[in-house]
Every structure is written in structure tokens, then in C-alpha cells.
Amino acid sequence: MPTPKPKRQMARGSCTLCGKEFSKNKIAAHLDQCWTELTAKEKHDGRALAPTRFFRLLIEGREEPKYWLHLDVRADATLEDLDDFLRRFWLECCGHLSAFTISETRYRWEPPGGFDGDDFFDSLDDGFGMPREVRMDITLAETLSPGLHFEYEYDFGDTTELKLQVLSEHEEPTRRKNLLVLARNEPLVSPCLECGQPADWIGTYGDSYETRTICDACTEKKGFGDAQLLPLVNSPRTGVCAYTGVLED
Numbered sequence: 001m002p003t004p005k006p007k008r009q010m011a012r013g014s015c016t017l018c019g020k021e022f023s024k025n026k027i028a029a030h031l032d033q034c035w036t037e038l039t040a041k042e043k044h045d046g047r048a049l050a051p052t053r054f055f056r057l058l059i060e061g062r063e064e065p066k067y068w069l070h071l072d073v074r075a076d077a078t079l080e081d082l083d084d085f086l087r088r089f090w091l092e093c094c095g096h097l098s099a100f101t102i103s104e105t106r107y108r109w110e111p112p113g114g115f116d117g118d119d120f121f122d123s124l125d126d127g128f129g130m131p132r133e134v135r136m137d138i139t140l141a142e143t144l145s146p147g148l149h150f151e152y153e154y155d156f157g158d159t160t161e162l163k164l165q166v167l168s169e170h171e172e173p174t175r176r177k178n179l180l181v182l183a184r185n186e187p188l189v190s191p192c193l194e195c196g197q198p199a200d201w202i203g204t205y206g207d208s209y210e211t212r213t214i215c216d217a218c219t220e221k222k223g224f225g226d227a228q229l230l231p232l233v234n235s236p237r238t239g240v241c242a243y244t245g246v247l248e249d
């Protein structure tokens with residue numbers, strides 16, 4: 001008898017509109033339907049609003065696509081707005097540099113106060129065979145279109161890379177804000193490498209400098225301090241640099 005294939009763990013996630021859970025490959029279709037129902041209700045409420053254009057994005061970890069996110073973003077939002085959201089929601093640890101790469105152009109984040117010298121970006125514009133580098137203060141309407149795949153990097157040292165895809169665009173009368181998270185993966189459970197129970201932390205400990213997962217009880221037993229440990233959080237940056245989780249406003 002053939003041995004049954006091991007069940008592949010499909011990263012499940014939930015719809016933030018209705019709260020129901022779906023597998024990663026089913027949720028895009030569900031969101032279309034759930035959204036249609038929701039906006040039909042809004043229309044029924046009789047609100048007279050100007051139509052607004054939105055892009056629907058699928059964003060996932062390049063190395064770890066088990067971390068994923070569906071997002072509606074207004075077309076008049078800028079790449080800077082999207083960068084700001086990604087930092088708060090998934091990535092920010094110490095104000096590292098970041099960049100979107102869309103087609104042949106790199107859109108780089110500029111730290112508050114700017115880089116030394118206004119010519120920084122201009123000097124990079126016509127590098128030999130290098131992608132053109134410009135600022136992020138450009139709207140999504142000017143840079144994105146349905147079907148487009150693009151990339152994002154946070155931190156050019158311990159880089160967290162994301163893959164982004166424009167699933168669709170839609171227009172509707174709404175008062176909604178710039179960005180709306182429609183769905184995301186459920187928190188992933190990693191076993192503690194000491195005892196097998198669900199881990200709470202990820203850190204560098206033991207004889208090697210390998211990154212390992214560990215639970216609360218085992219950190220106490222072993223006397224590990226906070227300095228060696230980072231909380232295990234629902235983000236593709238978990239355990240990297242000084243990342244501890246979502247930034248509150």
C-alpha cells in the first residue's frame with residue numbers, strides 16, 4: 001500500500017470583515033464575495049458618497065509565505081503610506097531603511113530630516129545597469145496596476161523581504177480610511193525545542209548561535225534573560241534584530 005502523503009500545513013487565516021476562517025488559497029475568492037455583500041449593505045444604508053478607487057493587495061513573506069495579508073489600499077495613498085503601514089503592522093524595530101522595487105525602479109524610504117545632501121537620489125538615478133532610485137512620495141495610482149508583482153525590503157542588513165501582488169482594483173462609494181486589513185494568517189504555533197510545548201520566544205541561546213524557539217517555562221528553568229530572547233509574534237520579522245511586534249499608535 002502506498003504510504004499516505006504527509007499533510008502539508010496550509011497557513012490558515014481569517015477574514016476581518018466577517019471573522020470566518022479560510023485556507024490561504026480560498027480566502028481571495030471569499031473576500032470578493034464578503035466585500036460585495038458588505039458594500040451592498042452600505043448602499044442600502046443610503047449614504048451618498050463619491051466613488052473611491054482601491055487596490056487589493058496580497059502581501060507575503062518572500063522566504064516565509066506562511067505570513068500573509070490581504071489589504072485594501074486607496075489608490076490615492078502613497079508608497080510612503082504603505083511603507084508606514086508595513087512598518088507598524090509587521091516590521092519596525094529600529095528605523096531601518098526600506099525600499100519598494102516596482103518594475104525597474106526602486107522607491108526608497110527617506111529618514112525624517114532626509115539624507116545628507118539633497119542630491120542623494122539624483123546621484124543614483126543613472127547608475128550603470130542599476131535600478132533607478134527615487135523617493136516614495138508617489139501615489140499607488142501612479143505606480144500600480146492589477147496583476148502587477150512587486151517587492152519590498154525592510155532593513156538592508158538583516159533584510160525582511162516581502163512579495164506583493166495587486167490582485168484587483170475596485171471603485172466604490174465609501175468613507176473608508178487609507179488602508180484596511182481584510183485578512184491575515186492565523187498566528188503560527190512553533191514547538192519549544194526544549195520540551196515540545198508551544199513556544200513563546202525566539203532567541204539565541206545555548207552553545208551555538210542558532211536561532212531557536214523556547215517556551216516561558218523553559219526560559220525560567222534555564223535562567224535566560226530578556227536580552228537573549230525576542231517574543232514569537234505573527235510577523236515575517238519575528239526573531240530578527242530587535243523586533244517585538246506591532247507598533248501601537
Ligand SMILES: [Zn+2]
Pocket residue numbers: 015016017018019020030031034
Ligand atoms: Zn468574510
Ligand SMILES: [Zn+2]
Pocket residue numbers: 093094095096241242243
Ligand atoms: Zn532593527
Ligand SMILES: [Zn+2]
Pocket residue numbers: 192193194195196197214215216217218219
Ligand atoms: Zn519548553
